[in-house]
Structures are given as structure tokens and as C-alpha cells.
Amino acid sequence: MRFALTTTRAAGFQGKSDDVRSDEKFRRDQTRMGPAPVGFRGHVSGLQSKDFEKLALPLLDPLYNFARWLCGDPDEARDLVQETMTKALRGLGSFREGTNFRAWMFRILRNTFLTSRTGLERRNTEQEDEDGFEDSVVTHETPELTLIRRADSELVQRCIALLPANFQEVLLLADVEEMKYHEVAEALDIPVGTVMSRLARARGKLREHVLEMMGTRKTQGIRA
Amino acid sequence: MSCEFIKQVALYADDEMDRADQEKMAAHIPGCMECTSTLANHLDLKKAVRVSGKSFSAPPDLHAAIFRQIHQDQTPQRQGVSAWWKWISAPVTAVLLAAVVLLSLPHTGSKDKEDALLAELVDQHVVALSSANPVDVVSETRHTVKPWFQGKLPYTFNLPEVEGTPYKLVGGKLTYARQTAGAELLYMAGQHKVSVFIYQANSRQEKPLHKFRELSFNCTHWQQNGLEFYMLTDAQDEADRLATMLQEVNRS
Numbered sequence: 114m115r116f117a118l119t120t121t122r123a124a125g126f127q128g129k130s131d132d133v134r135s136d137e138k139f140r141r142d143q144t145r146m147g148p149a150p151v152g153f154r155g156h157v158s159g160l161q162s163k164d165f166e167k168l169a170l171p172l173l174d175p176l177y178n179f180a181r182w183l184c185g186d187p188d189e190a191r192d193l194v195q196e197t198m199t200k201a202l203r204g205l206g207s208f209r210e211g212t213n214f215r216a217w218m219f220r221i222l223r224n225t226f227l228t229s230r231t232g233l234e235r236r237n238t239e240q241e242d243e244d245g246f247e248d249s250v251v252t253h254e255t256p257e258l259t260l261i262r263r264a265d266s267e268l269v270q271r272c273i274a275l276l277p278a279n280f281q282e283v284l285l286l287a288d289v290e291e292m293k294y295h296e297v298a299e300a301l302d303i304p305v306g307t308v309m310s311r312l313a314r315a316r317g318k319l320r321e322h323v324l325e326m327m328g329t330r331k332t333q334g335i336r337a
Numbered sequence: 338m339s340c341e342f343i344k345q346v347a348l349y350a351d352d353e354m355d356r357a358d359q360e361k362m363a364a365h366i367p368g369c370m371e372c373t374s375t376l377a378n379h380l381d382l383k384k385a386v387r388v389s390g391k392s393f394s395a396p397p398d399l400h401a402a403i404f405r406q407i408h409q410d411q412t413p414q415r416q417g418v419s420a421w422w423k424w425i426s427a428p429v430t431a432v433l434l435a436a437v438v439l440l441s442l443p444h445t446g447s448k449d450k451e452d453a454l455l456a457e458l459v460d461q462h463v464v465a466l467s468s469a470n471p472v473d474v475v476s477e478t479r480h481t482v483k484p485w486f487q488g489k490l491p492y493t494f495n496l497p498e499v500e501g502t503p504y505k506l507v508g509g510k511l512t513y514a515r516q517t518a519g520a521e522l523l524y525m526a527g528q529h530k531v532s533v534f535i536y537q538a539n540s541r542q543e544k545p546l547h548k549f550r551e552l553s554f555n556c557t558h559w560q561q562n563g564l565e566f567y568m569l570t571d572a573q574d575e576a577d578r579l580a581t582m583l584q585e586v587n588r589s
Contacts, residue, residue: 166407167555173403177395191399198403237542269389287351288383293355313347316382323385 119274165195168214169198175290176222182273182285183226193229197222219286223260223300272322280315300312340371350379397464404459404552431530455551455567457514462532462554462569465523471530472508472523486520494520494535494564497582503527504579524579529572531579538565546580561587 180190199223208217273281281322286297287308297312298305340366348354349362366372398522465471474485480498486493488512489511500505512521513535544560557568559581566583570576 128584157587169407170400170403170553173395173400177389177399178393181393182390187393187396188392191396193423194395194399195402195406198406202407248589264385266385269385270392273390284386288386309347312351316379317346320378320382320385327506 116193122281165202169201169218172215174220176218178289179219179282179285180226182220182281183223183278184229186231187272189229189231193226194221200225213296213299215290216292216296219290219300220302223282229332264327268326269319269323272319273320276315276318280311280318282295283308283311285316340369342366342369342372343375346372346375347379347415350376350383360492364391382477387481394467397460397467400463401460404463406551431547433585454514455556458532458534458567459552459554461512461514461534462530465521465532466530471510472521473510475508477506479506481508483520485509486511489522490518490520492537495586496522497579497586499524499579499582502578503575503581504531504582507512524576526570526572526575526579531568531570531572531576533579533583534569536565537573546584548577559584 133137142307173194177190178192180193180197181187184190184193197218201218207212273284276284282301283297286292287294287302292300294312296310297308301308303311342362343452345354345358349366350360352359354362366376403452413473474482476482476485477543479498482551483494483496486509496506503526507523507525507530508524509520512519513536517536519534521532522535524531524533538560542560543561544558546557548555548557550556551569554569554571555573557565557566557576559580561584564587566580566587568580568583
């Protein structure tokens with residue numbers, strides 16, 4: 114499927130317009146985004162395509178992985194990554210020094226996804242409100258939590274897939290892509306406080322799912 | 338009663354504290370069972386997500402498609418062009434273009450063929466980078482890898498001894514480009530994979546080592562003894578010596 118551009122925004126979602134050229138706020142905010150990406154040579158008038166190649170190609174696997182989780186389908190993920198690259202290439206001239214390239218690319222991908230049919234459907238059905246960060250911090254632990262150490266990869270994958278989309282993406286960017294909070298905030302166009310809150314809730318939910326599934330498996334094992 | 342530091346554990350696990358707070362936390366945790374246990378839980382969960390969440394790799398053909406997409410989109414941008422240049426640029430450009438076309442006509446065919454071959458080789462190198470089984474004969478010994486090609490190719494070649502060098506032979510496989518069989522050797526130069534393609538050359542002409550870039554990869558080409566060598570890698574200069582070693586062992 115192709116990811117047609119629309120101006121529709123998913124209900125309740127804090128994302129902006131899909132088109133990279135319209136992301137003026139994002140570019141204005143770049144000055145507080147930390148160091149320039151590795152290999153970036155600092156072209157004030159825009160990124161050159163040879164620099165783009167050096168910066169974008171190492172991101173291909175991470176972008177595809179993220180796209181695959183978002184779309185749940187290999188063909189859609191493939192189209193999404195290609196569309197992302199097309200948009201990024203188109204927006205090269207307006208790329209500014211100091212921009213966090215990785216966050217920029219993930220942001221384009223995610224905004225493109227949101228304007229796809231799958232993205233719109235998913236966002237409209239799977240949103241979850243966030244509580245405050247402090248309320249959701251684990252303030253005690255139970256012996257069952259050590260079960261997570263024994264959870265196999267497939268089980269954790271299934272549990273990640275069960276998370277609401279807004280929790281899933283923040284978790285993937287923070288823990289899989291190992292982005293800092295401010296990078297996740299830039300990629301998702303949400304405040305850092307919301308990143309922290311969503312992350313804490315996402316981990317809490319994931320923990321619940323893992324323990325639930327492991328408990329179910331244990332019970333099934335005893336019954337068998 | 339909960340420890341006053343307990344709410345900071347997630348920030349500590351995520352490496353999001355400033356240095357002073359981080360040091361304070363690091364000093365506190367070993368003496369606090371509650372924080373130690375919570376930190377262990379956080380780290381276990383983060384590790385589980387990191388391992389399980391990295392589930393998908395871009396298919397090799399997507400890599401190749403993106404390389405092409407980037408290069409197709411390379412359009413030179415000119416800024417700040419003065420008014421007089423705008424007036425004269427069209428006829429000057431036309432004359433230059435005509436000259437370039439006339440000069441390049443006799444070579445266009447071979448250049449296209451070379452580009453097509455390089456595109457094929459880059460695709461094969463990308464497949465080697467992403468494949469779990471990039472070679473058919475797996476061995477670090479040249480005395481195992483070279484004989485494996487006997488009877489499979491209508492020519493032979495020599496492989497250098499890499500023991501004691503920064504290189505490691507991974508293995509080899511039969512490969513095809515331009516509808517012709519060839520050898521693909523895979524080496525490691527540190528963490529970088531290096532593909533060496535050996536094909537029968539169209540002529541006996543000797544061509545010296547020539548380094549260039551193709552779709553972001555560093556390529557080295559040379560021709561000797563009726564054999565054509567292409568070396569592709571994402572390493573910078575680390576693989577240069579390997580090309581020289583291959584060249585030396587294949588001298589007539």
C-alpha cells in the first residue's frame with residue numbers, strides 16, 4: 114500500500130502534520146537538541162545528499178524495525194520506510210545544522226504512518242490516557258517480578274504487541290533504540306514529561322502482561 | 338515505608354540524571370535493598386524489551402532500493418546565482434552538454450555495463466552483510482576455501498595467508514554477475530565485512546588498483562593475469578592492505 118498524504122489528524126494524538134516541510138516548530142526547537150549527529154558536517158543551507166546517505170543508511174534497520182512494529186505487516190513497513198526516505202530526501206534543503214537527524218527521521222516515519230489508513234485506524238482505537246509520572250513509578254516490588262528475567266523473547270514480543278500504540282512507540286524508542294528522553298520527545302512531538310509518564314505506564318503495563326502470561330503458562334504447565 | 342529515592346530509580350536506570358544526582362544515587366543504592374531490587378527490576382525489563390523489541394531487519398532488497406533512491410534523488414542545487422549568469426547559463430550549458438555528449442559517445446556502452454555490474458556486486462555485498470549464512474564454504478583457512486571452487490569455475494586464483502594480519506577469512510561462495518560465474522570471498526576487517534569478487538576478465542590487459550565509492554561503499558578494482566577483482570566494504574582504509582595482499586599472491 115502507498116502512504117497517501119492527508120491532512121487528517123488522528124483523534125487524541127499529539128502528532129503534527131505529516132509533511133516534513135511543515136515542521137517549522139520542530140526546526141525552531143533544534144537549538145536545544147544537543148550535539149549534531151555523527152558525520153554531520155554542518156551545512157547551514159541544508160544537508161547534502163552525500164551526507165544524508167552516510168547518516169540515513171545506518172538507520173535503515175532501526176527504522177524498518179520501528180515501522181514493522183507500527184504497521185504489523187512487512188509490506189506496509191517496507192513502503193513506510195521508502196516513503197520516509199522520499200520525504201526526508203525532499204526535505205534535505207531545509208535541514209538545519211544542530212538538528213538531531215535520528216529523531217528527525219523517526220519523526221517523519223511516524224508522522225507518515227499516522228496518515229496511512231492503518232495508522233489512522235490504529236490511533237483511533239488504541240489510545241490510552243497517561244497518569245502522572247510519579248504516580249506510576251513502581252514503588253514496591255514483588256517476588257513475581259523476578260519472573261521477567263526468565264521470560265523468553267517471544268513472550269515479551271507478544272506482550273509488547275499488546276500495548277496501546279502510544280505506549281508501544283515510546284517504549285520502542287527509549288528501550289530498543291536507546292534514545293534519550295529528549296530525543297523521544299522530538300521524534301514523537303510530545304513534551305519530555307509526557308515521555309516519562311508514558312514510559313512508566315508502558316513499562317508497568319508490560320510488566321503486568323508478562324507476569325500474566327507467565328502465570329497462565331505456569332498454570333497450563335501444571336494442568337498438562 | 339518507601340525510600341525517598343525510589344521515584345528516582347527509573348531515571349537512574351535510564352541514565353537521565355545529571356552527574357551530581359547520579360553520584361548521589363550510586364552511593365545510596367548499595368545500602369538500600371528497596372532501591373537495589375527496584376533497579377534490578379527496571380534493568381531486567383529494559384533488557385528484555387531491548388532484546389525482544391529488536392525483532393526485524395530491513396530486507397536486503399530494501400537496502401538496495403534505498404541506495405538507488407538516494408542516488409536517483411541527487412540533484413545539484415545552486416543558490417545565489419547572479420543575474421548575468423542566469424542569462425548566459427542556458428546557451429553555455431547547451432554547448433557544454435553537447436560537447437560532453439559528443440566526447441562520451443564512444444564510451445557510453447562500456448560505462449553503462451560497468452555501472453550495471455557494480456550495481457549487481459553492491460547488491461550481492463549487501464546480501465552478504467545481512468544474511469545469516471553469507472557463504473557456502475565456511476572456513477578461515479585458504480587451503481579449504483580455494484579448493485572448494487575447483488571444478489566450479491573455469492579458472493583459479495590464489496588467496497593470501499591472513500594469519501597475523503588484521504583480516505580474517507570467513508569463507509566463500511559461487512556468485513553470478515553479467516550471467517557469468519565468479520567467486521565471492523568474504524573477509525572480516527575488524528568489525529567490517531569485506532566482499533572480494535573474482536571474475537574472468539574480458540582481456541589480458543593489466544589494470545592497477547583503483548579506489549572509488551559506489552553507493553556509499555568503498556570499492557577497489559584491479560585486473561591482473563586475466564582476472565578481474567572487485568573489493569567492496571564499508572570500512573575506510575582498513576581493507577587497503579588486503580587488496581595489496583591479494584594482488585601480490587596473484588602475480589604471474
